[in-house]
Amino acid sequence: MSLGHEVGDIDGRFGESTQTALKAFQLSRSIDVDGICGPQTWSQLIEAGHRLGSRLLYLQVPPLRGDDIGDLQRLLTSLGFSMGQIDGIHGQQTADSLVDFQLNAGLVPDGVCGPTTIEFLHRVGNRFGEATDSNRLQEKQRFSNLGSELNGLKVLLAERGGLDAVVASLRRTLVEAGAEVLTSHHPDWSNHAQQANTFNADFCIGVEVRQEGSSVCHFLGDHFESPTGKQLGAVIATGLQQLFAEIPSIGMRLPLLRETRMPALLIRIGDVNILVKDHLAMSQVVTDAMRDFVETGLE
Numbered sequence: 001m002s003l004g005h006e007v008g009d010i011d012g013r014f015g016e017s018t019q020t021a022l023k024a025f026q027l028s029r030s031i032d033v034d035g036i037c038g039p040q041t042w043s044q045l046i047e048a049g050h051r052l053g054s055r056l057l058y059l060q061v062p063p064l065r066g067d068d069i070g071d072l073q074r075l076l077t078s079l080g081f082s083m084g085q086i087d088g089i090h091g092q093q094t095a096d097s098l099v100d101f102q103l104n105a106g107l108v109p110d111g112v113c114g115p116t117t118i119e120f121l122h123r124v125g126n127r128f129g130e131a132t133d134s135n136r137l138q139e140k141q142r143f144s145n146l147g148s149e150l151n152g153l154k155v156l157l158a159e160r161g162g163l164d165a166v167v168a169s170l171r172r173t174l175v176e177a178g179a180e181v182l183t184s185h186h187p188d189w190s191n192h193a194q195q196a197n198t199f200n201a202d203f204c205i206g207v208e209v210r211q212e213g214s215s216v217c218h219f220l221g222d223h224f225e226s227p228t229g230k231q232l233g234a235v236i237a238t239g240l241q242q243l244f245a246e247i248p249s250i251g252m253r254l255p256l257l258r259e260t261r262m263p264a265l266l267i268r269i270g271d272v273n274i275l276v277k278d279h280l281a282m283s284q285v286v287t288d289a290m291r292d293f294v295e296t297g298l299e
Contacts, residue, residue: 030220030253032212044253047088057113059095067222069094072113074223075121076101086224087258150291151178156199158184158192158206158256166207166275170283177287193259203232204264205286206256214244214270219258220251228263232293236265239285243278244269 019035026033029044037045043065050066057069070088076097077086083093095111102109105120155174157167164185171181182199184192189206196204216237218229230251237249257264267286269275275282 030251032252032254034212040255053115053118057090057098058111059090059092064090070222072098072121079121079124084261085219085226086221087219088221089259093261149178150174150287150294153179153203153290153294154182154199154201155179155290156182156184156192156196156201156204158186158189158196158204160187160189160208161185163207163209163275166279166282169279170205170207170286173283173287174290177291179290189254189256190259193256193264196260196262196264201260201262203290204256204260204262206264206266208266208268209272209275210268210270212270213268214240214247215268216240216247216249217252217254217257217266217268218249219253219264221253221258225251226257226263227298228293229257229265231299232263232289233265235289235292236267236286239289240267240282243281243285244271244274 022037022041023033023035025045025048026035026041029048031040031044047066050068052068052071054068057064057072065088067088069090070086072090073083073086073088073094076083076094079101081097081101083091083097098113098117099109099111101107101121102111102117105117105124107117107120157171157174159167167183167185171183174181182195182201184195186192186195192206193204216233218233219226230249234249237247240247252266254266256266267282
């Protein structure tokens, strides 16, 4: 209820009104809407409860997460202290940007976001352009001058088990197009994201079977939607419709998409039989879309 979703009487029972409110919350957070308060939903409930200034923000392991960090990242990015996508995770890039801001503002560069830093951020943070403008320009520059082939492009392919043949097929077509490809096989999407970051990949693509339906997902947060992921995901979704019928391109706040430092896509397929039968065609669709993207660039 404190997050704006009415549950009716607070009676300690998980009834229909509570489930409806939970689904509304899941939808608002761009996570899977299933009406179940599992680990991902619970973590989003915790993160949504944090407001900028309610706690000290600083670099630690594991990194702090929350909506307050997303607000900090948005303000820093709008002032020109960019750290990639605004993901609500206080990682090294956010810490470095915070110290740079403190130095430029004449504050103590201790990397701690406390009352003084927050007051200064609010004072000057709304005088400049939107954070999304800076992020879009950053991604556009990142993928300019790549030419028409994937030569030198580093791609990590991820799957959580059982799709080795599908990933091998996609790897083969990407390598033939000139890309450097690393495959990752692990049940935890966060582990894949960590491997992609260590590999310093330019793109990360995950594939999974999901009975609830097919989709091509890119990262969408409160203050940021990956422009590269959105554009490339839409092209791939259009190409895959000939194989999997309706397959929308949607923004999601899923771990693989959120925790990678590069544009990432998660291709979810609802019919495993069609996937097994047509994975070679799917691989070609993905490779062709990536080739077209690096040739034309971010629109």
